[in-house]
Amino acid sequence: MDNTRTADTFSQLNQEKILKIMNMVKNKEVSIEGALHLAQKEVYTEKDPQDLLTGSQFNFIIYKYKHYRWQKRILQLDFNSRTIFNIEKGTIKKQFPFSQVKGCEDAERRRFSIVFQGRQEYELEAVSLDDKRKIIYLLSRVIQSNSSKRAVESCPGRPAECDVIHEGLLDLQQNTSTSTEWVKCLAQLREGELALYCLGLGGRSPAAPATATIPLAAGDVGLSRDSGCSTFSLHTRDHRYLLRIAPTVQSSRPEAAGRLCREWLSLLERHCQPGSAAPQQGAEGCSSPEDDYEEFIVPVNEQKEEIPHPGGSCARSSLSKPPAPLAEAAEGEAAPALPPAMGTAEVPPAPPALPQPCSPSPAAKRTKAFHWDVVPCDKIQKSVWGSCDPGKRKIDVCRLCEQFQIQDTAVLLGSEPSVNQHILLDRKVAHNFNIFLKSFRIKPSELKDKLFIIHEESGGLTDEQITALRRYLPTPKDAGRYLSFKGSCSELHVVDQFMFEMCKIPQLGQRLDLLLRVRELPESIRDLEPLIIQNIQASKQLQSSPKFVAVLEYILAMGNHLNEKAGKEVAKGFRLSSLAKLPLLRGKERTFTLLHALVEQILLHQPELATFPQELTEFEALPDASMKGLSAEVDVLKKELENLIQCRRLIKPKASKVTPQESQFFKELKDLIQKYEGDLSQLSKRCEEMKKLYSNVLVKFGEPADLDSQELFGWISSFITEFRKACTEVTP
Structure with missing residues (x-):
């Protein structure tokens, strides 16, 4: 044992802990080596809060x-x-x-x-x-x-x-x-x-x-x-x-x-x-992102609109009340309204043709509220909402109030090895290993040579074979048992023969890791590159789409008008998660939603804005990956390349002992590593560009800094799909 290392370790502990460990040694509860490990753990715990x-x-x-x-x-x-x-x-x-x-x-x-x-x-x-x-x-x-x-x-x-x-x-x-x-x-x-x-x-x-x-x-x-x-x-x-x-x-x-x-x-x-134990949470707490929207059944008495005070101020602001489900059925119907993602059993009839603009009635009734997610005040100034002027977007308030006025009646909201032959290996591991070996058409003596062939098409192991062999690597105890075996190897079960051969190959785990990494790295880089480029293009399109911003201004104007008539405060901006709620707020006609009303208003006043999806072509289909996930993938690839370089240094023999087969193997490996370093460096630069552009998008729309692109882009993609569907239903 290194006495200097021991002294340094114990010098970092207080007297009480030193005495406790020394008493354990004195009472033969732990060896001197074990005492050092115990002291090191105490030091590490203190330094790692x-x-x-x-x-x-x-x-x-x-x-x-x-x-x-x-x-x-x-x-x-x-x-x-x-x-x-x-x-x-x-x-x-x-x-x-x-x-x-x-x-x-x-x-x-x-x-x-x-x-x-x-x-x-x-x-x-x-x-x-x-x-x-x-x-x-x-x-x-x-x-x-x-x-x-x-x-x-x-x-x-x-x-x-x-x-x-x-x-x-x-x-x-x-x-x-x-x-x-x-x-x-x-x-x-x-x-x-x-x-x-x-x-x-x-x-x-x-x-x-x-x-x-x-x-x-x-x-x-x-x-x-x-x-x-x-x-x-x-x-x-x-x-x-x-x-x-x-x-x-x-x-x-x-x-x-x-x-x-x-x-x-x-x-x-x-x-x-x-x-x-503390009460267990339900399984719904572990839901995946695709399970975010569900159908709710809400009691009638919880859905009554809030009555404003005589002074005109609302009883409760929209900031202090959690968003409520917005699906509402028409008068006399109790069928639940399903979110668009859940689909419908039949195609609903088309809404009526576009009406002509009309003047609002002076005695308009109260309207349903649009429970959107409001952008915090501290994010308004730096976002697009700071310069947003919803007043310049004309809306037909008569038509809007007619469709979304409060109904008189309340409705429910819907919402194996041979048993005769002794095996040295652990029986459970041997059983699984034997199943794998039945499809492994390689003799034990051929295994070592296969490790010097990089590519499968050149006669090397398949990716599945490498992965399986890594799973059954012999432990130090297995190696001691097999290497001390004195009998004939041919008398052993095939499971033991393979294990015996694997125990004789130096750095077997590192060799298998190297083969797998050198094959997976280029494939992973090829898979990630188009996904990163897609996220970059999506962020660029959001930054340079004036029509999309104009559509958001229309939504802001309509939502504020409804909420003002419902006795709620107006908002300066809303989060893009609110886009998913537009199809959920139904009007007097069950097939007519706030999204249909948005399409009507745009086609009446600025029909050119209906083509805004042409500026957001990257959102035609839901983006396949997220900024958070892609960043994690690139981070792991960097570590994999570092491990690959370390494995190569570890298993490379001295020049005097290298065979021609090994020499060719290490030369090819060196060339591949250099290529991967260049490819990964380029991928890392694109990943940094992706994160910077997406960060600017979050600031522009007043979104939280930790919001993942998979959520944000998903909302926009779904909105575009539903907007186009509503366009076909509004225009006969």
Whole structure:
């Protein structure tokens, strides 16, 4: 052990923690090496408070099992928005608030699970053990933060903290069906969870994350005392954790071992009560972006319009009231109004032909309100709304009031291996590996040569074969078992023969990683480039479309007129999310919506504005990817290129030992890396341009700085589609 490193580590701890660790060594609870790991963890914990993660984003390539195959995804942990994102080719597929993360569990090799409240857990696979450790560490910080918040909510006035209720050293049995190996862990019990940190493992950094973070308060954790006097186990839905007091303590101080075991059992039983967890959120809290709009059934008494005070001021401003569903049925009908995205069973009859302008009646009735999303005052001045003059847009207020006046009657709103042959490998892993080998038409002795062929068309491994082999890489324990085997290799089962050959190949994991990365990088760059260009063009078109701004002015004028007649405050600007609400506000005729009214007004006064979609051709179809997702993809590609360069340096042998096949392999690899560096540099520049242009778009329309382009562009794309549909219905 490096004495200087040891002294530096312990010098950063206070006297109390140093004495605690030294007493553990004295009582033979931990070795000197284990004490160093424990001290390093204490130092790291003190230097890494939760606040350091705030505002950070972490992107990882992961694989998710779906439709009988492992699909590549980007897992983003965003500590700024406190959200987990599932990204595929730049598109955000799912998003989960941190508050819904209930636990995470380490599984065999590179696999792990994220347990959510109110939905099925995510079974994922990292691309490397290092990535897996980082992900589990970050998730453990999320879980600790959730536990602190639950404690504060249950005890008002208590400061937010992640205090350790109880901690100590325990032995954890390795989670395989054949192993009886015990690993020493630091166990920390916090409010609602038990975290296990392995100590003394070779190559593990002091920042190593918890081997497992077990949620205790969910009501699905079992606790049992095993036959041994100092052994007990925790059971979750899918895992069993067997723990024991260290044998050195049992042999030297049996009374203390029994007391420690009883103490752990008592504390765990108290914290495993089903009622100690915070109420679970419903599955709807994990909805994907495409589930944003739903049909609502709202009681009649909640839909009455607000009556203005005699002085003319409204009882409640639109800023202080959440947007209400705007779908309304015609008089005497109770059928719900469906949003456009849900479709209709039949084509509605066309609205009446364009009316002639008329003068407003002096005794106009109150109208329905348009519950739009208002732009905050601090964003008006720098946005297009600051120079917007809705007064210059003529509207036929008579027609508008006629269609959207309040009706007299209230209505409901709608809303396998051979069993005869012994196998050295873990039985569960061997079973799955054997299934793969049935379709793997390569002999064990041919595997090493295949690793020096970069492209599949030149005789190399397929992408699926590389991915599968990475999944079944031998562990250090597997390597020790096979390399110590003294019998004939030909007598082994085919699973063991392949494992034996894989154990003999140096840096096998790095070689497989290199092959996969060198193939995936150019394909990923080709996939992302057109998506980034599409986002760039979409932002440019929004910046230079005067007709679209004029259409927004018409909407502002119409919405303010309706809201003023409804006794609500007028607005200086509205958020583009309000575009999706135009088809939901229905007039006196059920087939006539505020969107139809907009088309009428434009065709009556400025028909040339109806061609505004010609200035926004990039929105003809819903953009395929988001700025946030694409930025995460480019960030991951940069890391992949760095890892590729490191892998090449690691596996490259000395010049005197290079064979002609290896020499050709490394020369081709060097040329490809240089090409990828140039391509990725160009892609990064375009990505920065995309982010800058989109940021300007958000400022122009007064939108929040953290709004993702997938939402904004989706609103505009849907609006264009619905606007064209309304045009065909308004003009016979």
